[in-house]
Amino acid sequence: MAAYQDTFTSIPLSELATLAQSKKDEGARFINIHAATVADGFVLTYTFTSNETVTDNCQVHVTADDVVPAISPLFLAAFVFENEVHDLFGINIEGIAVDFKGDFYQISIETPMAVPTKPEHATAVNTKYGATVPVKQRKGEEQ
Amino acid sequence: MSHSSKSPWLIHYDASSCNGCDIEVLACLTPMYDVERFGIINTGNPKHADIFLVTGSVNDQNIKVVQQIYEQMREPKVVIACGVCACSGGIFKECYNTLGGVDMAIPVDVYAPGCAVRPEAIIDAVVKGLGILEQKRAALDAAKSKKKEA
Amino acid sequence: MAKQTIIPFGPQHPVLPEPVHLDLVVEDETVVQAIPRIGFVHRGLEKLVEKKDYTQFVFVTERICGICSFGHSLGYSQTIEHLMGIEVPPRAEYLRVILHELSRVHSHLLWLGLGADAFGFENLFMQCWRIRERVLDIFEKTTGGRVVLSACNVGGTLYDIDDETLKGICATLDVVRREYDAILGAFLNDYSVRSRLEGVGYLSQQQARDLSIVGPFARASNVNNDVRCLRQGGYAYLESFEPIMSDGGDCLARVIVRAKEVYQSIDIIKELAAKIPAGPVMNAPKGKPAAGTQASMRLEQPRGECYYYAKGNGSMFLERMRIRTPTSQNLGGLVVALAGCDLADVPNIVLTIDPCISCTER
Known part of the structure; x- marks a missing residue:
């Protein structure tokens, strides 16, 4: 090559x-x-x-x-x-x-690439029709 | 077979798809698979459509768009999630900007998995959706006649 | 004085296969300014390197875009091979170029069809996609997939295509060429098509240089940055390679450049299929990318030059993977080309840069 x-x-x-x-x-x-x-x-x-x-x-x-x-x-x-x-x-x-x-x-997550682990959504996203995205605590250090 | 499942018109929206499923949806219209011979037309106007084909997963920015299109469609309507990203998020489920499949935003009637979904599977899903459309139309008619009697 | 209004275009629009939003500032019927808004397809997959190791990540890169799917798996594989110093067997290099040029044929036929639909010629759209189905049949017979092939991985290709099948592919491409000849006249010579495309969305050579645009979009304004001229990988085995150029600078020139590239790709495939050597097709990678190493790579995809960057950290997971796709580079050119056009020409010009928004946003 x-x-x-x-x-x-x-x-x-x-x-x-x-x-x-x-x-x-x-x-x-x-x-x-x-x-x-x-x-x-x-x-x-x-x-x-x-x-x-x-x-x-x-x-x-x-x-x-x-x-x-x-x-x-x-x-x-x-x-x-x-x-x-x-x-x-x-x-x-x-x-x-x-x-x-x-x-x-x-996007609802601040600076997602700067956080070392996968950041979870900080606030629940409002969806109609029954399905909601649950709020999870951030793992590891804060950004 | 009632009139509403003959020549259904469909509207297609790409939520956050890689395009693979979208080109397979468009391939259904083209001479090889040719759904237009059944009277199916791809319209751009949500109020003209009976069937909503969604591809791709849902994220913060497009969740409102998907819901707006769904709300503008008139009853009875059917939603078909094409491709595994629309069903559940697919390979991108763990990405930070993916909320999940389309059922996070709107109620889905038929799930057609595949990466990319094959045109045969899309046609199968549309036929299944037509059955559900018939049931919804029958329920609407029954409710209307009940109202009349009351 | 004319009144200015802002018309929102997209993300749901019949002519757009992908969601992109443009705020068009118009005075009467003339677009004065176009402000793009993207982000509907952003999935954030560059961060998936933390979860998928370097041999699995190729399947994520394939799904960045369904049209340029093979190109991304090829570019990623070449980047990791450059990073780790892996030698690819010659037969695999040939097969990769054959599949990549087939990908280019299918992509350009797809685009020609969508372009025809945008300027209102729906029959031509149907004909282009009918011809394209023959190429997809080739993909299906050799790799099993129509859109996402999963044929390329670090170290070579996952499937071998035997010589009998290659002869069959060349025969199918002869049929494609004949059918394509029949409809090409409509693109190049038809009066009403020309009147829709000539002079629309003009970019001069100097503008093309200043805006750093790539791909057929740049070659139509006489700026050559075709990475295939560097003759890397399987392209080194070609007798010669000359990029297709034009100095028209408008939509018609871009259509002509892409239309002629279909012929060029068919010739490349036939040349390589005739002289492909025997041998293995995979040199499986052993070990992990060493800590602190980094590598970059460029590849000519159907839409233009794509830039890849990879950084290793001593584990099976890459530290960072970056894919810069041609459409993100061409967005500046799109904004400049839209200024001053008619409102009815906006879908034409948006499609003429061959936008691949899912590539841009990853």
Whole structure:
């Protein structure tokens, strides 16, 4: 199989805005933003490709209190992922181009991906016609 | 066979399905399985429909939509849950945004499991649903005539 | 001054197979702005990695979307193979590409049918889906499923397709090609179809680059980011590969690109079926993904480039699995393409990006 080439580099949060600008200036294509929960916060991965051959993954370590600058003013397609990361992980991203302000996915559980175990519904969901979803206590630590 | 189970019109809604069951529902309309020869039409208007085909499980955002469509349909009506996600939540039962099958939102008359549900199973389920539709129509007529006598 | 009204479109609409909600801000009959709202199909399956180990999770990825089902199982398997350094036997690489290109044929025929229904040509919709049933018969004969195949897993494929069956598949594809030739003229040359599609939803090449769009949506605006050009996996065994491009930038160009890709996929399948080597089809994975390892992968699905990311933590369960699907990337392009169109063209333009909302929301 022809070898697939990808790179992983770590950068500090302070360099994220300059990285996005340099990618825009060199004409790189934006691919993806996603987050993963780690022991002391989150790791955001920004993926670009400069020459359509090598996939460059740039990883930024953030905590729940950090304010992350949005790259969607430069790459409009990123607004989907920035809203998603904000809603599902609770990461604070400032300046999203099309900001749904927490309402992108209307789910009743706060930041479900940031909780280590499966979070149960915090409040009973009202359904007519007899079936109700029972309220269960959260297992493990609070978020 | 009363008139209400001849050429029933159906309305289809994808609650949170992966689309597999939806394309099998649409495949029932196409020349291979062709339910249109029985007079079944896929309508977009809930008030025209007799049968409600739902695919996919239910979550916080679409539970209201499913209930709204169900309430707009006129009696007698039948709900068919197509696919295992609509029956019980399927492989996504343990996901944080899945409440369960469609019976969490509306009363279901026929369950048609499968992942994805086969067109033959959908047609079978519709035929079963027609039997239930007949019973509901008979009950409505009986209630009407009782009212008249009273 | 024209009055502005907001018309809600979806989530239940006869032309939409999937629930998506758009708030269309209109002045008279012209759409000034479109604000999407998704989230009806969000199941949260990326968190299921905590409950299903890495060999079981492929069955969850197959069910992200019923149309791109095989593509997701293939992309996931390739990601884990890259993560753990697993070699896939050559015969499995060939079979994977054959099944994936069959998936592309069925997806494009499905889309052409829905597109025809959207611009009002219901007979063409029926014809496209009738032809598509032949492809589904192939899937059923070889893997047992019509929609969800469960044929690909980490290390290779779960089923072998013997050479006799491959010859039968090529014969069926010849029949598909003949029937498809007969209806293709309606898409490409019919006057009323052209008048519905020409000039509608135009995106220039520069806009396509700025919005980072992918797939046939981008190739119709002359921007090439087809991952098959990288010739990974079974695509490395092709003599040559040239992506289908167009510089029309409008709905008609997108229809033409997808219509021609059907022919290209049939040619790819026949080329690979003719020279497939003998051998095993599965190199079963042993062990677990090592702690601290991570890998990414890109795959060209029928709708465009799909990006996968996996992270291991030393146990049978992955730490994180991420699937970024082409439609989430193309949502920005949809919003820009809708601005300034007629209200009656909205279903046309929404379908023209080949939306797969269940992929977007996972």
